[in-house]
Amino acid sequence: MALRLGRLRRPRRGERFDVAIIGGGPAGLSAAIYAVRFLLKTGVFTENVGGQLNDTDYVDDYPGMGKVRASKLIASFRGHAERYFGVPIYERVHVEKFERVDDVWFRITGRPSLEVYAKTIIMAVGSRRRKLGVPGEREYTGRGVSYCSVCDAPFFDGKDSVVVVGGGDSAFEGALVLSGYVKRVYLVHRRRQFRAKPWYVEAARSKDNIEFVLDSVVDEIKGDGTHVTSVVVRNKVTGAKREIKVDGVFIEIGFEPPAEWFKSLGLEVDERGYIKVDHWMRTNIPGVFAAGDCTDVWIGFRQIVTAAAMGAVAAYSAYNYLAERGLYAPRSDSIGSRG
Numbered sequence: 001m002a003l004r005l006g007r008l009r010r011p012r013r014g015e016r017f018d019v020a021i022i023g024g025g026p027a028g029l030s031a032a033i034y035a036v037r038f039l040l041k042t043g044v045f046t047e048n049v050g051g052q053l054n055d056t057d058y059v060d061d062y063p064g065m066g067k068v069r070a071s072k073l074i075a076s077f078r079g080h081a082e083r084y085f086g087v088p089i090y091e092r093v094h095v096e097k098f099e100r101v102d103d104v105w106f107r108i109t110g111r112p113s114l115e116v117y118a119k120t121i122i123m124a125v126g127s128r129r130r131k132l133g134v135p136g137e138r139e140y141t142g143r144g145v146s147y148c149s150v151c152d153a154p155f156f157d158g159k160d161s162v163v164v165v166g167g168g169d170s171a172f173e174g175a176l177v178l179s180g181y182v183k184r185v186y187l188v189h190r191r192r193q194f195r196a197k198p199w200y201v202e203a204a205r206s207k208d209n210i211e212f213v214l215d216s217v218v219d220e221i222k223g224d225g226t227h228v229t230s231v232v233v234r235n236k237v238t239g240a241k242r243e244i245k246v247d248g249v250f251i252e253i254g255f256e257p258p259a260e261w262f263k264s265l266g267l268e269v270d271e272r273g274y275i276k277v278d279h280w281m282r283t284n285i286p287g288v289f290a291a292g293d294c295t296d297v298w299i300g301f302r303q304i305v306t307a308a309a310m311g312a313v314a315a316y317s318a319y320n321y322l323a324e325r326g327l328y329a330p331r332s333d334s335i336g337s338r339g
């Protein structure tokens with residue numbers, strides 16, 4: 001039984017769950033859908049619903065959906081978990097900590113005044129795209145500023161020019177994809193050396209419509225109030241500034257998983273800070289699973305469908321974990337009226 005504060009759902013203090021899912025993006029919501037199908041009492045604890053999908057405009061590569069607004073896809077994931085299967089989604093909840101209290105239960109605490117218990121945990125907290133932190137970036141996000149070239153390139157079909165910022169695989173992959181849609185792509189990178197694979201660099205060099213703007217940083221993103229119109233780029237060596245007219249700015253400067261937080265919870269992370277999992281989405285802590293962009297799986301291919309797949313596997317593993325330990329107590333009420 002959940003309490004409602006205003007329109008926000010809140011769990012009862014001390015409430016107990018079979019599975020607590022931390023994170024409400026595609027991985028978390030997919031895990032929720034599968035967890036209730038295993039008749040597990042499930043709760044989703046998340047700061048927002050949709051995760052990185054909130055950073056994009058349209059999606060046209062989620063199977064079965066065709067071209068769909070990202071906000072509609074989020075609503076669809078949410079509706080499936082929450083309305084169809086009755087999974088409580090506790091949003092604007094910031095989970096700070098979990099710790100084992102005995103052989104069965106984890107205690108999960110956070111803000112505002114969160115204290116619940118769960119037999120298993122699925123970490124699906126995603127990984128934030130690194131932001132540039134320049135004027136205009138936030139204002140024009142979703143209005144010309146994108147953090148996913150591969151997802152959003154088709155929406156710039158036929159446009160005159162875009163800027164891609166970064167020197168890693170994502171930036172090069174993005175520039176190459178965009179070069180098929182846009183007349184001119186400027187690749188702005190703060191150094192002359194690239195992290196990207198040489199193959200990507202050579203492929204980009206061979207394209208007539210990709211221009212390298214090196215040793216340079218974006219100082220400002222300008223717009224007309226509704227959409228991006230230009231970027232101000234500064235050469236770090238000469239100090240010279242240049243304003244480039246563009247229809248879009250693709251910021252591909254890497255990801256930042258909250259590695260220190262993961263470590264403080266006792267989770268093993270890889271050298272980049274992602275949670276280490278095996279192919280059943282098991283972490284180093286028995287009973288704790290992870291799914292989606294916070295894991296060290298498929299790092300070069302972060303997709304909604306891959307996150308959703310990992311969520312489903314994590315839920316299955318949580319179910320197996322409970323069954324193997326004699327902790328599985330199927331609850332017909334966990335699945336609402338649709339079971």
Ligand code: NAP
Nearest residue numbers: 166167168169170171173190191195252253254255299300
């Ligand atoms: P990344 O490898 O961390 O590269 C980030 C790039 O952005 C670097 O060139 C970095 O510059 C630059 N950068 C970082 N912070 C910046 C800032 N504040 N301002 C300006 N530039 C900044 O990230 P990624 O390219 O997103 O790749 C992430 C992982 O996914 C990598 O392991 C990559 O191999 C993988 N990936 C693989 C594929 C593929 O194989 N198909 C495709 C995409 C991604 P510096 O070089 O100066 O640090």
